[in-house]
Amino acid sequence: MHDICLNMPPMVQTFDPEDLFTRRCIWVNGPVIVGAGPSGLAVAAGLKDQGVPFVILERANCIASLWQNRTYDRLKLHLPKQFCQLPNFPFPEDFPEYPTKFQFITYLESYAKHFNIAPQFNETVQSAKWLVVATGENSEKVVPRFEGLEEFGGHVMHACDYKSGEGYGGQKVLVVGCGNSGMEVSLDLCNHNAKTSMVVRSSVHVLPREIFGKSTFEVAVMLMKRLPLWMVDKILLILVRLILGNVEKYGLKRPSVGPLELKHTAGKTPVLDIGALEKIRSGKIKVVPGIRRFLPGKVELVDGQVLQIDSVVLATGYHSNVPSWLKENDFFSNDGTPRNPFPNGWKGKGGLYAVGFTRRGLSGASLDAINVAHDIAKSWKEETKQKRKTVAARHRRCISHF
Ligand SMILES: Cc1cc2nc3c(=O)[nH]c(=O)nc-3n(C[C@H](O)[C@H](O)[C@H](O)COP(=O)(O)OP(=O)(O)OC[C@H]3O[C@@H](n4cnc5c(N)ncnc54)[C@H](O)[C@@H]3O)c2cc1C
Numbered sequence: 001m002h003d004i005c006l007n008m009p010p011m012v013q014t015f016d017p018e019d020l021f022t023r024r025c026i027w028v029n030g031p032v033i034v035g036a037g038p039s040g041l042a043v044a045a046g047l048k049d050q051g052v053p054f055v056i057l058e059r060a061n062c063i064a065s066l067w068q069n070r071t072y073d074r075l076k077l078h079l080p081k082q083f084c085q086l087p088n089f090p091f092p093e094d095f096p097e098y099p100t101k102f103q104f105i106t107y108l109e110s111y112a113k114h115f116n117i118a119p120q121f122n123e124t125v126q127s128a129k130w131l132v133v134a135t136g137e138n139s140e141k142v143v144p145r146f147e148g149l150e151e152f153g154g155h156v157m158h159a160c161d162y163k164s165g166e167g168y169g170g171q172k173v174l175v176v177g178c179g180n181s182g183m184e185v186s187l188d189l190c191n192h193n194a195k196t197s198m199v200v201r202s203s204v205h206v207l208p209r210e211i212f213g214k215s216t217f218e219v220a221v222m223l224m225k226r227l228p229l230w231m232v233d234k235i236l237l238i239l240v241r242l243i244l245g246n247v248e249k250y251g252l253k254r255p256s257v258g259p260l261e262l263k264h265t266a267g268k269t270p271v272l273d274i275g276a277l278e279k280i281r282s283g284k285i286k287v288v289p290g291i292r293r294f295l296p297g298k299v300e301l302v303d304g305q306v307l308q309i310d311s312v313v314l315a316t317g318y319h320s321n322v323p324s325w326l327k328e329n330d331f332f333s334n335d336g337t338p339r340n341p342f343p344n345g346w347k348g349k350g351g352l353y354a355v356g357f358t359r360r361g362l363s364g365a366s367l368d369a370i371n372v373a374h375d376i377a378k379s380w381k382e383e384t385k386q387k388r389k390t391v392a393a394r395h396r397r398c399i400s401h402f
């Protein structure tokens with residue numbers, strides 16, 4: 001374990017956006033967790049449980065800032081709640097199978113209260129060594145460069161700032177991207193009577209959220225216990241074809257690699273459909289190809305079509321920010337995720353840990369958190385025992401002088 005001095009290189013430097021010149025020095029007797037999202041909270045709970053002191057630093061002014069500040073209102077968990085709960089604290093029984101984002105936030109607040117976790121807010125770690133990295137796979141928005149976007153003149157926002165389609169009625173809106181965010185934002189806009197076009201520049205796996213009354217995720221997990229990944233993919237795609245029909249005729253080309261293999265190899269999450277497909281079938285959401293450039297009030301697509309549009313929502317994804325602040329480490333690769341793939345990506349060298357970079361959402365974060373908390377607690381107990389022995393030996397030496 002290391003004594004960490006904030007704002008004193010080379011350990012941890014924090015940045016208070018309120019006051020650039022704020023200088024504070026805090027000695028921490030125990031691990032430092034960076035990020036108070038589900039991953040950071042889960043590790044903190046594990047450490048509390050085992051009596052290890054720690055500090056959590058969070059750049060926002062609340063826990064779970066992704067969920068509280070950077071997600072749209074209609075968001076629900078896509079997987080059944082038993083796959084999303086954090087260690088040692090189940091969801092309340094009266095929560096529905098797919099809790100809303102507001103219920104999930106309430107759950108996380110009770111989690112922090114139950115384990116008495118008090119993060120230090122408004123602390124952005126700018127540079128650090130030796131700690132628990134829990135800053136998330138989705139800490140920064142991806143904003144691609146598009147020719148002519150500056151001259152477009154309409155309203156442009158990223159999906160992380162999108163709350164609801166209220167106020168978009170009658171507007172022509174272009175949603176860029178067809179991941180889970182792009183699909184759901186398109187659905188929401190459509191439900192609010194916006195004329196919605198969705199850019200699908202490559203291919204995408206759209207799966208139903210449920211297969212014959214069971215969550216698709218659960219079905220996949222069950223099959224994977226008995227069969228190889230490629231075979232599970234084949235079975236899933238047959239079932240999906242039976243349920244959804246051929247989606248390629250609507251412009252949703254399927255990747256040549258199966259959904260689980262694609263997730264495993266490239267980290268690309270399949271879309272779990274919760275209603276957008278129906279709107280695409282009925283023509284209410286128009287699927288369009290990639291963007292060539294923007295023009296004033298218009299967009300030109302790669303097939304030469306020109307569309308009049310009023311607003312653009314960039315549902316173009318997120319990336320990790322770890323390489324920008326975690327110094328001198330070969331634990332993370334340039335894309336900000338641990339070099340060792342799941343399930344071995346949680347432990348680096350010299351007391352460095354990562355939680356929540358498994359590409360497996362909340363269930364992956366919980367597994368990491370349990371491993372990290374156990375590992376730290378083990379070294380903590382060994383170290384404290386060692387220190388006690390040394391102090392006792394010194395004490396004996398002291399006594400023998402008299
Ligand atoms: C729209 C959307 C919906 C999602 N829905 C689901 C879902 O239904 N199920 C699921 O399993 N997963 C879902 N995910 C994935 C989701 O990101 C994770 O499951 C979950 O939030 C991961 O928790 P985390 O704590 O690892 O990361 P985050 O929730 O991103 O928390 C990281 C925290 O670290 C803080 N931070 C970042 N950088 C710094 C810094 N330098 N210094 C200090 N603090 C910092 C952030 O402010 C943030 O509070 C969704 C993601 C998005 C974007």
Ligand SMILES: NC(=O)c1ccc[n+]([C@@H]2O[C@H](COP(=O)([O-])OP(=O)(O)OC[C@H]3O[C@@H](n4cnc5c(N)ncnc54)[C@H](OP(=O)(O)O)[C@@H]3O)[C@@H](O)[C@H]2O)c1
Pocket residue numbers: 075076077078079138144159176177178179180181182184199201202203269290291315316317318
């Ligand atoms: N309720 C839920 O569970 C829920 C809801 C929303 C999000 N999420 C999760 O949050 C994470 C992020 O999801 P996301 O949908 O925001 O991001 P994402 O899955 O990374 O999807 C980004 C999309 O943007 C497209 N894109 C990127 N750059 C583009 C460009 N220049 N032109 C056109 N298209 C471009 C990508 O196309 P290419 O594929 O061609 O690159 C892709 O379709 C995922 O893990 C997702 O599952 C979960």
